[in-house]
Amino acid sequence: MRRIEPGIWQPADDMQLEPSALEIAKGSENNLVVAGPGAGKTELLAQKACYLLQTNTCPFPYKILAISFKRDAAYNLKERVRLRCGDELSRRFDSLTFDSFAKQILDRFKQALLNEYKISSEYDVVLRDQTILDYYRLEDTDYINTTNRDIILTLHCTQLPHNNTSPGESIRNEVWTKMLSADPSKLSFKMIMRLAELIINTNPKIKQYLQQTYQYVFLDEFQDTTGIQYDLFKSCFLGSDSFYTAVGDDKQRIMLWAGAQNTIFEDFISDTGATRVPLTMNFRCAPRLVALLNHLTEHLLAKTDFATPSHKWHPDQGECSVWIFENPKDEMQTLFQDVHNWVTVDGLNPKDICILVKQQLSTYAGSLIDYFNQNGIKARDESKFQDMLTQEVCVFIINTMYAIFDLKNSAARQIAFGFLSNLHTELEDHQLLKLESVLSRFIKKIRKDYSASPLTKDGIKAVITEIIAFAGKDRIKASFSGYKNSAVLDLYIKEVENELINNYTTSKDIISALDMLIGKDTIPVMTIHKSKGLEYHTVIFIGLEDGAFWTFQQQEDEDKCAFFVALSRAKERVVFTFSKQREDKYGRMRNQSINNIEILFQELEKSGVVNIIERRP
Numbered sequence: 001m002r003r004i005e006p007g008i009w010q011p012a013d014d015m016q017l018e019p020s021a022l023e024i025a026k027g028s029e030n031n032l033v034v035a036g037p038g039a040g041k042t043e044l045l046a047q048k049a050c051y052l053l054q055t056n057t058c059p060f061p062y063k064i065l066a067i068s069f070k071r072d073a074a075y076n077l078k079e080r081v082r083l084r085c086g087d088e089l090s091r092r093f094d095s096l097t098f099d100s101f102a103k104q105i106l107d108r109f110k111q112a113l114l115n116e117y118k119i120s121s122e123y124d125v126v127l128r129d130q131t132i133l134d135y136y137r138l139e140d141t142d143y144i145n146t147t148n149r150d151i152i153l154t155l156h157c158t159q160l161p162h163n164n165t166s167p168g169e170s171i172r173n174e175v176w177t178k179m180l181s182a183d184p185s186k187l188s189f190k191m192i193m194r195l196a197e198l199i200i201n202t203n204p205k206i207k208q209y210l211q212q213t214y215q216y217v218f219l220d221e222f223q224d225t226t227g228i229q230y231d232l233f234k235s236c237f238l239g240s241d242s243f244y245t246a247v248g249d250d251k252q253r254i255m256l257w258a259g260a261q262n263t264i265f266e267d268f269i270s271d272t273g274a275t276r277v278p279l280t281m282n283f284r285c286a287p288r289l290v291a292l293l294n295h296l297t298e299h300l301l302a303k304t305d306f307a308t309p310s311h312k313w314h315p316d317q318g319e320c321s322v323w324i325f326e327n328p329k330d331e332m333q334t335l336f337q338d339v340h341n342w343v344t345v346d347g348l349n350p351k352d353i354c355i356l357v358k359q360q361l362s363t364y365a366g367s368l369i370d371y372f373n374q375n376g377i378k379a380r381d382e383s384k385f386q387d388m389l390t391q392e393v394c395v396f397i398i399n400t401m402y403a404i405f406d407l408k409n410s411a412a413r414q415i416a417f418g419f420l421s422n423l424h425t426e427l428e429d430h431q432l433l434k435l436e437s438v439l440s441r442f443i444k445k446i447r448k449d450y451s452a453s454p455l456t457k458d459g460i461k462a463v464i465t466e467i468i469a470f471a472g473k474d475r476i477k478a479s480f481s482g483y484k485n486s487a488v489l490d491l492y493i494k495e496v497e498n499e500l501i502n503n504y505t506t507s508k509d510i511i512s513a514l515d516m517l518i519g520k521d522t523i524p525v526m527t528i529h530k531s532k533g534l535e536y537h538t539v540i541f542i543g544l545e546d547g548a549f550w551t552f553q554q555q556e557d558e559d560k561c562a563f564f565v566a567l568s569r570a571k572e573r574v575v576f577t578f579s580k581q582r583e584d585k586y587g588r589m590r591n592q593s594i595n596n597i598e599i600l601f602q603e604l605e606k607s608g609v610v611n612i613i614e615r616r617p
């Protein structure tokens with residue numbers, strides 16, 4: 001690929017960056033970009049990656065490491081850079097979550113662990129706190145006096161190697177020993193992070209290798225970085241010649257409950273000498289929504305970093321309403337009628353509408369999802385699919401299936417080919433052309449083999465097996481560190497297979513089954529925490545009620561931020577619902593109040609841009 005002169009480099013997709021954003025994209029300093037929702041913080045990281053790669057400012061073999069908070073964010077950032085810079089350059093852009101970054105270090109260098117922290121060659125990742133609590137219960141007879149949260153915190157909060165000075169510490173150490181020496185070892189992601197950190201801190205050569213690999217390090221959603229994650233970052237990179245760009249927004253800090261470090265911005269500046277740079281635009285939200293966000297910034301969050309809307313909007317665009325209902329049935333029917341109109345009359349794609357809840361998705365939106373589906377508008381709990389649909393191997397299988405069974409889908413074939421070329425980084429351009437025609441022949445052959453009679457469950461399984469065999473399981477394992485463990489790779493392949501077979505059983509058509517899997521024309525329903533970084537034309541938040549904000553009195557600031565995050569996912573329209581009654585998780589109908597969260601209603605009202613009305617079907 002031809003190098004672009006730094007002087008003539010332009011941001012991709014004709015985007016105009018704010019002058020300070022452009023300076024950061026082109027600069028090589030440590031920066032902390034602090035800006036509100038929709039300011040283009042993630043976009044700035046994508047543009048900076050393009051600048052560094054396209055101008056060769058980050059020359060081969062150096063790489064860029066971008067750490068995002070969620071898998072889908074990491075995947076989207078990588079895709080954005082790949083589409084703009086091409087496969088070859090974007091291979092030097094590693095976009096990971098903290099969890100996957102730590103896991104890669106552990107998987108690659110586990111032989112370098114100190115003896116007392118050795119783990120089995122394959123290990124189980126423990127995703128449920130209960131597993132840890134069960135180990136703890138075996139060790140600690142006073143278990144009953146300690147809260148679960150404290151146990152989990154104590155287990156992970158200290159850097160390795162552990163001291164053993166107090167009785168509490170010796171119990172913790174015993175739990176670690178038992179989990180590490182289980183067959184296979186049992187590790188939580190936080191333990192993986194601590195082990196990765198230990199490897200770096202006790203092996204200067206590995207640390208040096210890492211620092212020499214990554215000349216630039218990006219940190220997205222930095223406001224929610226936990227102490228453990230920050231310790232890992234510091235162990236890996238502090239004192240190196242790498243340049244760091246962190247971006248975040250303290251008005252969107254919603255992970256304090258999960259250990260986000262409250263002082264992370266100040267700590268980062270003092271540790272790295274980074275310059276704090278504000279951005280002032282909001283490219284996402286229509287002007288009336290920006291006005292509302294500005295009002296809440298000042299009066300709810302007591303901050304002063306106000307935003308200016310983009311010129312692409314008319315000043316009157318953007319609407320925010322609070323709809324008050326007698327009961328959840330009225331709420332469900334009214335929402336359905338309105339959404340139906342938006343889809344059928346206004347032509348809005350259901351995928352551009354998002355339904356959000358604070359927590360307990362099935363309590364607040366379970367019946368609503370069923371009702372929408374029964375009446376012809378597809379909706380689903382998106383969190384069940386967010387991980388699978390951003391797994392490279394799943395994306396590959398799905399797109400190869402599209403390429404086989406949907407002749408018109410040339411984009412799918414391109415994505416499948418992108419995956420294959422990542423497995424064959426040794427190939428020259430002319431050899432890649434050959435690979436492309438091998439893929440075409442494979443697609444034609446499978447299409448022919450399976451076109452004579454309708455597909456069966458076994459047929460779907462066989463096609464997936466052939467697709468994986470075609471790519472080469474060993475190659476996939478060698479090329480993606482996340483799949484080094486065969487069990488993990490098999491699990492994801494099985495997950496796609498099961499979902500496809502389920503969908504096919506209902507739809508009897510493989511394209512429809514694939515469409516269902518990717519959530520085509522389907523309203524995503526999720527919690528606020530899962531919506532971080534995402535954006536939709538319309539956002540419907542169900543349950544602006546004390547019941548949903550039951551933590552408000554204990555963590556007022558965090559819950560206000562959660563409310564701010566929900567609102568700021570909308571580009572054009574946001575609706576909050578309040579139902580005078582709501583079923584609890586045991587199915588009992590309860591009266592709802594706004595005594596605790598009255599301030600949210602007051603400020604919405606005072607902003608002058610919110611329509612608060614009683615609605616009936």
Ligand SMILES: Nc1ncnc2c1ncn2[C@@H]1O[C@H](COP(=O)(O)OP(=O)(O)OP(=O)(O)O)[C@@H](O)[C@H]1O
Pocket residue numbers: 015016017018035036037038039040041042043044249252283284532533534535568
């Ligand atoms: N310079 C720009 N010009 C036009 N559109 C932009 C620009 N920067 C970002 N956008 C668009 O604005 C939207 C928000 O961008 P982005 O997600 O990067 O913001 P963010 O600051 O990370 O948001 P948040 O913190 O709310 O998740 C996206 O649709 C993005 O494509």
